[in-house]
Amino acid sequence: MKTVAFYTLGCKVNLYDTESMMRTFEDAGYQIIDFKTKADVYVVNTCTVTHEGARKSRQMVRQAKRRNPDSVVAVVGCYSQVAPEEVAQITGVDLVAGTKMRHELVTLVEEAKEAKLPLNCVGQMMETEEFEELPVEEYKERTRASIKVQEGCNQYCSYCIIPYARGPVRSRKPGNALREVRNLVETGVKEVVLTGIHLGAYGQDLGAEMNLVELIKMLLPIEGLERIRLSSIEITEVTDEMIQLMAVETKFCPHLHLPLQAGSDPILQAMNRPYTTNMFWREVKKLREQIPDIAITTDVMVGFPGETEELFSQTFDFVKEIGFSQLHVFKYSIRQGTPAAEMDNQLPKQIKTERSEKLRQLGDKLTLSYNDQFIGQVIPVLIEEERDQTTGMLNGVTPNYIRVYLSDGDDADRGNIVEVRLVNNYGDKAILGEKISV
Ligand code: SF4
CATH class of the missing domain: 3.30.750.210 (Transcription Regulator spoIIAA)
Incomplete structure (x- = not known):
């Protein structure tokens, strides 16, 4: 039986695309195997949101070809879409397919096997x-x-x-x-x-x-x-x-992930984000009036060109004031071809690292304080199929996206919604709970 292995970088959308490509290969008679083993076909689903995504994509391509020099290595996803020539030049790449034509990937892989040069199918x-x-x-x-x-x-x-x-x-x-x-x-x-x-x-x-x-x-x-x-x-x-x-x-x-990116108006404007901090606040207030327990999570980017100490402080204070329940902090990274890449006042790496660390620490405190409100309450938790790899404990999430670990879960709870009393904090980002017998 022919085998295929996948490696996915980046966001939930990419994970979804990988799942669907897996089904296409299975339907064509392939067996899906682990990326770390020897396969006939490797598919690397790439990301280009940061430099790191592109670097990792290149690394995975090389690893795949080393594992099986006779394999077909296909590169799909965002990085291959925006830089197809660059990707085609990575040693070992046989097929560059971008973010279109993934439904035809099996056929393209077969064609690439016959071709002598890397096949570039990236469309406009x-x-x-x-x-x-x-x-x-x-x-x-x-x-x-x-x-x-x-x-x-x-x-x-x-x-x-x-x-x-x-x-x-x-x-x-x-x-x-x-x-x-x-x-x-x-x-x-x-x-x-x-x-x-x-x-x-x-x-x-x-x-x-x-x-x-x-x-x-x-x-x-x-x-x-x-x-x-x-x-x-x-x-x-x-x-x-x-x-x-x-x-x-x-x-x-009752959970919304609302990307803020910056809490200062000049930076929001330079980012071409379509709102001001006042507009953001107004909507958050409206949400909390009608849904008091709502979890509002966010993304914040630090080190955007021209972000002075003062503008960063404004972001820091705004994030604190809003009291997001979870914070994902990103360091700005230059993406060639975007307007921000041409802007003056690009910031040194060191400043981005310091600012992101500051915000990460704030994020941990905000998560703790949001979670604290629910200690003692009984909340339905959807238990994941897999146990936590480190602790072996069952765990899941509440409707408002709090991660809960079960002190007394058993296998019958896997995949089910269980009523759980939240007992105390478990690390910075989760709560320990016990089942309520019904
Ligand atoms: S909304 Fe802005 S940040 Fe989000 S994908 Fe579109 S351009 Fe990128």
Whole structure:
């Protein structure tokens, strides 16, 4: 039997794309095996959000070819889309396929096997109009599954390479999304995480009747589906209708990941982000008035060109004031081809490192203080299939995205929603809980 191994870098969207490519290969008679073993085909699904993603992508290609010099090494994903020539020159690459044509990957791999030179199939992304259907019918992880409903972005934040790598906004047809969620629920999935490159733009290309809230309303009645979560959404796309729906629908998880990126207006403007700090605050207040326990998590970027000490302090204070429940901190990194790469006042690495460390420490404190409010409460926890690799404990997440470890869980709890009393903090980012017998 022919074998194929995958390596995925980057975000949830990439993970989803890998899952769907795996199914395509399985359907063509391939066996999926571990990337660290000798395979006939290696697929490296790359990322280009930071320098690190591109470096790691190159490293994985080389490793694959070393493991089996006769294999076909295919490179897909964002890095190969924005720098196809560069990727084709990496020793060992046989196929460069970008972020289009992944549904034809098996055929392209067969063609690459015959070709003498690396096959470059990267198409012009900006001509892409349709959402590429890559359904996932079964997930390895059977409790929580991401489902991709949107692709591309039209926002062009000045630091971001993604619109060039993923092309314009395309939305999945609601009927196809509905079918996939029903299938996943039949395999035991209880929570779906709606995912996209710019999720809040869902429906923009489907006509006035369709948007993210309408899609959620279509999914809510699915029997056996216990939770719907959004992966990430811009603050400007949180509508009153969405807030009201979240306030009344227990299946719609009270958790929003709202990327802030900076808490100072001059930096937000230079980043081409479509809001001010005042607008952000206003929406957060509105959310908390109607959904008091809501978890609001965020991304913050430090070291953007021109970020002075004073502007960084503004970001620090704003993040503290809002009191996000989790913080993902990124250091700005130059992406060639973006406007920010040409800006003056690029900051030294050392400053970026110091600022990101400061914010990370703040993030830990904020998580602790958010989690503290729930100690003593009984909350439903969706227990993951796999035990924690270090402690061997069962664990899962609450609707408001608190990671909970079970002191007294047993195997029968795996994949189920269990009522848990939250007892005390467990490290900086989780809570220890005990089951409530019913
Ligand atoms: S919204 Fe901005 S940061 Fe997000 S993918 Fe689009 S351009 Fe990039």
